[in-house]
Amino acid sequence: MSGPVAPLSTHGDAVLTGLRLVDGIDLVPRADLAIVVRDGLIAAILPANEAPASTIDLGGAFVMPGLINMHTHFSLSLPGAGGDAVSALSEHDLALYMADGARRTLLSGVTTVRCVAEKDGADFALRRAIEQGHVPGPRIYTAGRSLCCTGGHGHDTDDTLECDGPDAFTRGVRSQVKQGADLIKIMISGGIAGEHEQITTPQLTREEMAAAITTAHAWGRKVTAHAGPAAIIAEAVELGLDCVEHGYELTPEVARLMAERGAALVPTLVVTRAGAFFDDLGVPPWMQERSLNAGPRHLQSYRYALEAGVEVLLGSDMPPFWDFEGTSAVVREMEHMQAGGLSAPDVIRAATAGPAGWLDASGAIGTLAPGRFADLIAMPEDPTVSASALRGIDFVMKGGVVVRDDEGRMR
Template structure:
């Protein structure tokens, strides 16, 4: 047997640079360990999930989110984290090797769906993973003095999102690169994550959480880029600070940039009618993101704030509750994305969360709550592309799925589901990988016991209707006896 050269550092033969492959390790497995000097990756990163299985889901009703229709009686094969095959379940070809038995990816596990619905994994385009449950009020949820409290609770928030069927989320302030990497590596269960790091706010803007009598730096002072920082946002003023703040978010892993261009419900010192950042500041931030090949999305409610953002280079609008018809047409003509978040206002007004908002914030919440459904009608009529968003903080995060039922009051079931699948995927620049069930796409899918095109509001209750959640080809959640969870390594039975 060849001796591992690492055991003899003074050995000078040509074999010193060879990769030692244990007898129990395949060549492909060894290739994946080369970055660790021949040590198996599972030793360096023991949380790595077990190898993916190859699945053949037979006799499924496939939810075609692009066309808004059901394709009946199909077989879907997944392997290596992607969809390999989608075809009609024809009994005449059921015995072919590409459908069952051994193939080049190992044993195929067959699952007979018997008419159950196979749906793409859901995408929530407006979350705040770091604003965790465990605190009673808005201020305590977003201004936790010890960030370790939030960090230690974030795995719970991520696992709950995945259990509801959200296999991808876009965090619009607070989530970090470390969290994104932990999810990618399988340290704990959770959705795919797109981040902006911290959102950008002017002094006194929606991201500045200091009260009017607080003259200190936000979050205790000392934020990056010359401004002050909190858990969700960094405050920056003037073009140089805005440029540095944008670059800092991108340097530390941001996929996009989020800015506050108007007043908000949760901020203590601004009005909903405010516009925030100067045109030069917004343009400077957008120039930075364009140079990085990405985009800016903006928190905005009013027509004035929306136009201020779009005129200066912003590509997406969050919320938009006070939009008017002319501004909706203006957005549609320019291909601007809108991500409404109606469930958050509904939850904050509910008696279930009494005391979450202080009185001054409750008044602002009432104003945007009553305009929310109207904004959907206006945006839909104008042809604005809409994505699914929830924007829930602290204990309200449990309401994430309720946005489906709220939107279905105004929009067609197909439109609501598309906002959380194909539309969201396109906005994220992932339209060739997420949001549909087609060969080459991610094996992110849900098994449902009902047709979501008939009643999309059933997704409000994932604990009743989402039988299984598959992400990246692994079964992370199962409420169905026929399909066990395989995303974690089972313990060996001792007795």
């Protein structure tokens, strides 16, 4: 043995050439450029003929920022045999299971995630392990455990914390901030995965929502909410809610309110079109029926949001890397977003610069510009024409470190 073995590299150097750049700012691809990476950051973007000697020639590939998935659960356990197996894992087994999901997520082209309910604080340990180079994975922003009422959405798993009354929700927010949460998630209605509820079931009082939102904002954390029906969404948005997850039953009026108040939407369209995924996990018939039947109304809600000018952000809910309908779940979500009415360039923004802005991280991620992390992906086809181009992702870099190189471009 020649010397000590270092942990995984978390930052690197490179000069990328032979690329067509979609930088997340100007969404028209630009050719004849080179990206110079130093110590994990983009040091310069130069005309190719002015760049230092190339270390990686991408052969004409389209390069864009790494994807940011704003609705991720590494410890997801839905009703059914697959979810029961995850719930039965010991804390040690769960940590390894989540680490494998993080690795596969990164390899799928997702370089940053926003976790919106994880079990028992394991997400904080996973984040530390990734940052320290112990395991590979995306950058993690996390809500820790989500907050629900007694018997509320997700109450039967360890990724939620049951609270009742304003005081309990105040303590719940503070408990997650204490662990290191970057944001707070609250469950304000029923959903597709709760057997004893409906999507339309309101679950928090106005006072409970106000307590959670006010406390989180006082601590400098934004709040997102699992939410289905329009009325409860409107009430939460009026109280200062920053983001809506799913939004299954928006109305034009509530969509306009969201746009006026700057509340974003993470639509997760794929979750009401996920029959094959549910089959994989052995999800019971009642949940499958509720989910798939909600699909048409869910899509209409999404269109209301687009028409109103609501900012929509990418989030798959399903594991981003899941092999689904010929691609990954995260790419399939992007295809649904485009098919539902968002242009391909705007889908790119919803997957990169938009989420970075919501996370208050625009100076670090979401675009390819000097001073940002060198988090990027490459593919042969043009993603500004069709989101389906991302089915061809064959190169992934995070912090200047190449983690996927299907074509063997590194020599």
